[in-house]
Amino acid sequence: MSGYDTNNIFARILRGEIPCAKVFEDEFVLAFNDVAPQAPVHVLVIPRGAYVSFADFTLRASSDEVCGFFRAVGLVATQLNLDEPGYRLLSNIGQDAHQQVEHFHVHLFGGRPLGAMLAGS
Ligand code: DGP
DSSP states (O other): OOOOOTTSHHHHHHTTSSOOOEEEEOSSEEEEEOSSOSSSEEEEEEESSOOOSHHHHHHHSOHHHHHHHHHHHHHHHHHTTOTTTOEEEEOOOSTTTTOOSSSOOEEEEESSOOOSSOOOO
């Protein structure tokens, strides 16, 4: 995977150049509704820092950023009342996973039974 493109769509959302339906934000993350939801709840959680992939994030981000990110993911799920009956976290990394936006992110799906773990195989 190549370097970070500062004009990717999530970088532009973070800079406020493109609007988003914000769900949560703190010093580490921004969480907002996916523009093309695939479940009643479909939220994207992104770190504020410029990281392309999971490896890039976990290797280069500070411990505070990594911890803050995953805490925030859990907090968003809890705030959306998803702990029961449950939800799914998913992160696409690279070509085989069809990562479209090269700013590391986690999808949070919920609000209905989510079916089998992988589709399109
Ligand atoms: P992926 O990189 O394949 O894990 O998914 C990227 C997701 O980002 C996809 O579900 C659609 C969403 N998305 C793309 N552009 C925008 C946008 O401008 N606003 C919002 N809210 N979501 C977007």
